[in-house]
Amino acid sequence: MNSDFDSYRLSDEHEALREAVRDLAEKEIAPHAAEVDEQGRFPSEARDALVKAGFHAIIVPEEYGGEGADELAGCIVMEEVARVCASSSLIPGVNGLGLTPILLSASDELKKQVLPSIASGESMISYALSEREAGSDAAAMKTRARRDGDEWVLDGTKCWISNAGESDWYTVMAVTDPEKKANGISAFVVHSGDPGFEVGPKERKLGIHGSPTREIYFQGCRIPSDRIIGKEGTGFKTALATLDHTRPTIGAQAVGIAQGALDTAIAYVKERSQFGKKIAEFQGLQFMLADMAMKVEAARQLVYVAASRAERGEKNLGFISSAAKCLASDTAMSVTTDAVQLLGGAGYTRDFPVERMMRDAKITQIYEGTNQVQRMVMARSLLK
Known part of the structure; x- marks a missing residue:
């Protein structure tokens, strides 16, 4: 094969970013996730850690003091933070949503007025x-x-x-x-x-x-x-264009939540014994895990494709962005529900994170356009 063709994979930079965000999320964000949920308090530890690492608003261009990362990088940050704490993933997520109309349509003067304080982490x-x-x-x-x-x-x-x-x-x-x-x-x-x-x-x-x-x-x-x-x-046009760029980030959040629940379920079934053997040995549960992992991987790939197309500014983003958000959020709901089932009675308690992940997953089917609206957008695109 001609080596001029890039094979279909994430760049080394994207993979390195994933490792860095995952490391930060596990050390600085995960330990507070249950308490943040219980107390209903803003995850200030997560904000401080994300700001310090420059992951809180990674898509702000360098000329305004930001990291200048692409939209796929923004999705990877969302996914890896949501894997341990969906609430914390809304720090980069909501920043991205608020910023995108400015990036798409604002004057350079307005960008200079607003973006630097967000890039520095002083403001959200x-x-x-x-x-x-x-x-x-x-x-x-x-x-x-x-x-x-x-x-x-x-x-x-x-x-x-x-x-x-x-x-x-x-x-x-x-x-x-x-x-x-x-x-x-x-x-x-x-x-x-x-x-x-x-x-x-x-x-x-x-x-x-x-x-x-x-x-x-x-x-x-x-x-x-x-x-x-x-x-x-032009505000409504800007709002619709914004959603074409930000819906994949909600898809990424959903993928992260689903992955976190899947990781917990896999670890649990390997440890728990019933009827004299580990429950991981029961084929019925193996099939559940296989289906969960298959759906998560399919959703992840669709999200990455949608984010990459949005980054390139391709035409007709509506279908792929809606499809990514819709598939990923439906996946998050089904995978977290199955994770609670796999943990049985334990899954229904707050001693494990899967009940929180199941509750958190639901909103991904609702905000930035309900999944009924996503299906309308997709159908309109198919039928026009």
Whole structure:
């Protein structure tokens, strides 16, 4: 074979990154994961460790003080952190989601204003698209932004905002021209110190207890006019383009959760004995493990392909990004459920991490577009 062709594999740099992140996750993040979940507290140890290593927002370009890593590297970070603690993986995950609209559409001046503080780890950024009555139907949002001299004034409420209250910066979608429906939505960057910005109480959730989810309120919230992302009316297009890039990272998070549960299940069945032999010797359980591992590997490959295509800016990313997120999150739910089953009564207790992983896995089927929406996106792409 001609050696000019790169065979289909991760680069040495990506493999080295995986080792580094896995090492950090096992030493600095895993020991706190159960307590973070139990107490519902923000994983500050994870944030400190990720910032120190430069893994908290790895896709910020070098010119703004970041690592300048590609989207596949971002997925590897997500996967390896989620393998031990899904809540902690939302530190790089939510930063990536909040940053991507800025990377895709903002002026260079706005990038210079926002990105360096995120690159340094001094600040985090969240993404504010959803509202109580505008979830899957995001274009139905009611939050408004109007011009007033040299400022924009925002009014409204956003909900389900991951890491709200921990983040300083917020990428916010708001209606600037109600007549134009989706084409009347614009994107802005709001800072927590802006007058008229407030954060609501924490939601009480099934899983990802360490990542606070809150409403955020804009009450005559004033921001400088240069904090609009791109041109007026392009916000919804930017939001959709963002999801094409970030859905694979949710897929990566799901793969990590599933891998963590599979690792725990394999270790457990090798140790536990029933009927005078290790339960790993029972073919029924071997088949379960084989199916779990097969699904995880299939999901991982699809996520990596989607991230690589997004990095190259290929056209028609919608199908592959939705497929990666959908397959991986469905896999995480089934694999974590099977892991709890394999551990039996022990799996249902908090002495083992699989019950936490099962609870954490569920959100991956819901956020950044429910899996019903992902199937709509895929079908639309097939039928157009």
